[in-house]
Amino acid sequence: MDFSLTEDQQAVRELFHRFASEQIRPVAESLDREPRFPEELFTQAGELGFFGMRYPEPEGNGSDLLSYLLAVEELSWGSLAVAAACTMQSLMGTFFVQRFCAGEVRQRLVAAALAGEVKGTICMTEPDAGSDLFSMRTSAQERDGTWYLSGQKTWITSAPMADMFTVFARTGAKELSIFLVEKGAAGLNVGRFIEKMGVRASLTSEVSFEDTPATCLLGTVGGGIPALREILAEIRLMTAAMALGVARAAYEDALTYSLEREQFGKPIAHFQAVQEHIAEMRTRLAAARQLTHWAAWRSEHGLENTEEASMAKLFASEAAMDICDRAARMLASYGYASEYPIERYLRDARFTIIGGGTSEILRVNIARGTTRNWQGEA
Secondary structure, rough: OOOOOOHHHHHHHHHHHHHHHHHHHHHHHHHHOOOOHHHHHHHHHHHHOOOOOOOOOOOOOOOHHHHHHHHHHHHHHHHHHHHHHHHHHHHHOOHHHHOOOOOHHHHHHHHHHOOOOOOOEEEEOOOOOOOOOOOOOOOEEEEEEEEEEEEEEEEEEOHHHHHHOOOOOOOOEOOOEEEEEEEOHHHHHHHOOOOOOOOOOOOOOEEEEEEEOOEEEEEOOOOOHHHHHHHHHHHHHHHHHHHHHHHHHHHHHHHHHHHHEEEOOOHHHHHHHHHHHHHHHHHHHHHHHHHHHHHHHHOOOOOOOOOOOOHHHHHHHHHHHHHHHHHHHHHHHHHHHOOOHHHHHHHHHHHHOOOOOOOHHHHHHHHHHHHOOOOOOO
């Protein structure tokens, strides 16, 4: 299989690298310190067509999966927090609305959301329901043709500025359905702002519903899990690409530092202990990229990639944590100082081992798939 980039894919990477270099990186530190939602950068990402990359024309631009992942990596190289805000909009916050809405609601929301003019988010996680979706308590009941939601969600990305909420709710004992709720709906409350150690400019809050009317049902009653499976692998590959971006930023900064910093009369890059870090960082970064691109290649060629996407996300996120930690070790005291971005990379990278499925749940899923499908062949 050929992982070389086409001219179009190379152009996408260069476009978003330039955007990240010229617009995102100069303000990444201030966004983390305040923190504040990257409104101007979000708007610019929309103008570059990022939010519509994975959707067909005329509403989107129909980009292939690898092009999207390349753009995600570059945004994450600029700032993982900015990438988190933008990827929420480009996939989870808009997918089900684009997939299922019709008529007036579609005309009003979809094109505007893919341009970044209407902000979206997804509400799944609850205080007592994370990886175990069937333990969620948020429920929906239909009365006179309208669905009403009651319950509490937490860790909702972009909730403070969201205009539309894609909400998973229980409609039966073992039945989850998806609903669209719009800003201003009765009983909708965006609650406590959650302070985080990293990706701080990607604002996160609790959200509650008190007999809140939904704009519409997205898909079919009980169709929540099958609909989620449609994009679950892509969410995981997206998270892997985010991990690649922040890991690459840490690797490049640490390598530059090691070639400039001198001790005992020579650059520290000449010392074996530092060389070991450099070799491990470069190797793990390359391996993570190949695994991620391989899973994307399988997807584009119509091959099963559920487990491959899980492996890519698991490996890339754990590699990112290791690379950022090694980068901090190479800078020693300066790796602990806020005047260098390394400590921010290290804080931000931890997000990637949680978002899109924790490393622990991915290991369980990969092992189950392996033992279920094992036929004695390597």
